[in-house]
Amino acid sequence: MSQPLHQQLTKPPKTKLYTTLALIAAVILASAWYIDANPLTLIERGDRAFDIIGRMFPPDMSFFISATPAMLETIRMALIGTTFGAILAIPILFFCAANVATPVWIHQPARIALNALRTVPDILLAAIFAAILGFNTLAGIVALSIFSIGVIGKLSYEAVENIDKGPLESMTSVGANKIQWIVFGVVPQVLPQFTSFVLYTLEINVRAAAILGIVGAGGIGRLYTNSLASYSFDQVFALILYTLVVVLIIDFISLKIRERLI
Secondary structure: OOOOHHHHHHOOOOHHHHHHHHHHHHHHHHHHHHOOOOOHHHHHOHHHHHHHHHHHOOOOOOHHHHHHHHHHHHHHHHHHHHHHHHHHHHHHHHHHOOOOOOOHHHHHHHHHHHHHHHHOOHHHHHHHHHHHHOOOHHHHHHHHHHHHHHHHHHHHHHHHHOOOOHHHHHHHHOOOOHHHHHHHHHHHHHHHHHHHHHHHHHHHHHHHHHHHHHHOOOOOHHHHHHHHHOOOHHHHHHHHHHHHHHHHHHHHHHHHHHHHHO
């Protein structure tokens, strides 16, 4: 005798779910074993963590004043790197968009190149350019520019592919060329999203710029390195709080601008 329909609905088979969870757990455990990620290490060395955290308090708030020039240098580095990255991302994103660069032999290689840019970590880029250009902010600016191209280009070309096709079809029917098609049909539709992506990347770059200084790219990262080297954890905590305040301010300003654009 078959079961009532409501019983079948309240007791769905869970074999597939349990099998999937078991496979995921097996992969995670195997990965942890392979890379020797022993969670007991966290317990064994927990006293060190509490010791460092204890030495962070109270934070050396007087360090704020002496850290201000380096913080301003970090913000300038992020601002310039983001601006250059956004400008350079504009032609690339159109080559990546399948509805603009229709032939596969154009947009697929462009996407591969964009993915290659995003594959390289920003801190590795900074280390490479610090070796090439010297240990200064220029290395950080170039690294952030390349990083920004990858992020803005990726987000923006996906926005271009999701635009309304109606205006583009109308322009095509009246004989508009490709440049007119992009300038008057694509750009007005994606400009708010593009601006939002640029502001989002600026937020990321401020955080990244604070780290890039550790590998010699200038900015507040240099102070992080000096404070860690001298075990001045109260200064490290002060720098963390300073960075947090700056990021929150930029995040608030970006949020207000995005609310007006979208």
